[in-house]
Amino acid sequence: MIWFFACAFTVIALDQFLKNYLILKLEEGAPIDFIGSMVRLNLVYNDSAAFSIGFGATWIFTIISSVAVLVLLWFSRKIETTGWAIMAGVLLGGVSGNLIDRYLREPGFAIGHVVDYIQIPLNFPIFNVADMAIFFICSISVIRVLRGDQIGRKRVSE
Numbered sequence: 654m655i656w657f658f659a660c661a662f663t664v665i666a667l668d669q670f671l672k673n674y675l676i677l678k679l680e681e682g683a684p685i686d687f688i689g690s691m692v693r694l695n696l697v698y699n700d701s702a703a704f705s706i707g708f709g710a711t712w713i714f715t716i717i718s719s720v721a722v723l724v725l726l727w728f729s730r731k732i733e734t735t736g737w738a739i740m741a742g743v744l745l746g747g748v749s750g751n752l753i754d755r756y757l758r759e760p761g762f763a764i765g766h767v768v769d770y771i772q773i774p775l776n777f778p779i780f781n782v783a784d785m786a787i788f789f790i791c792s793i794s795v796i797r798v799l800r801g802d803q804i805g806r807k808r809v810s811e
Contacts, residue, residue, distance in 0.1 A: 654729065654730075654732075654738065656735055656738040656739050656742060657729045657732065657738040657739070657741055657742040657745070658742060659742065660738075660739050660742030660743045660745075660746060661742040661743070661745040661746040661749065662746070663746065664742075664743055664745075664746025664747055664749075664750060664782065664783065664786050665746045665749050665750050665753070667782055668746070668747070668750035668751075668781060668782040668783045668786075669750060669753060671770070671781070671782055672754070672768040672770070672781065675694060675696055675768070675770045676696065676768065679694055679695075679696040679770065680696065681696045681697065681698070682695070682696070682697065683695075683696075684772055690774060691773070691774075692771065692772070692773060693771075693772040693773075693774060694770050694771065694772070695770060695771075695772040695779055696768070696769075696770050697768075697769050697770070697779050698758070698759075698766035698767070698768060698769075699766055699767045699768075699769045699779070700764075700766045700767075701714075702714050711755060711763075711764045711765070711766070712763055712764050714755065715752065715755040715756065715763045715764070718748050718751065718752040718755065719752065721748050722745065722748055722749055722752060725741055725744060725745045725748070726745070728741065729741055729742075729745075733806050733807045734806070734807055737804065737806070740790050740793060740794060741790075743786050743789070743790050744786065744787060744790040744791070746783070746786055747782075747783040747784070747785075747786030747787035747790065748783070748787060749783075750781070750782065750783030750786070751767045751781075751783045751784070751787075754766065754767040754768055755767060767781070767783075768781060769781045769784070771785075
């Protein structure tokens with residue numbers, strides 16, 4: 654259980670620190686090269702979900718994310734392995750990182766815009782650390798389930 658909360662806290666702290674730091678250092682819509690021209694930092698305020706799905710429906714994503722946080726907290730009591738605890742914690746951190754923005758940032762409570770800042774110039778949406786955590790853990794979870802693992806449980810020997 655300690656891994657679950659440690660990973661969640663780490664992702665939330667890193668995500669929120671970078672968002673707040675980059676808000677102070679970057680101008681909105683004025684990208685700067687970070688790793689050559691392969692990765693740019695470009696501050697944007699996103700009122701949709703990942704990959705700009707659902708433009709203008711922030712309150713719906715706030716509700717969905719709030720439910721996801723509650724489900725992950727409930728599910729954490731049933732996790733049997735360190736690996737799944739780490740994965741669930743990282744997922745909780747990612748969802749919570751963006752949810753904090755939705756609750757606390759402009760234009761208002763539960764309709765706030767998510768701060769995105771990582772841009773890969775291949776016509777790919779701009780994203781943040783929380784988005785990376787969510788995408789990475791969902792991808793790993795799918796692979797594990799396809800390999801026969803049960804979510805949250807120890808692998809059963811055949």
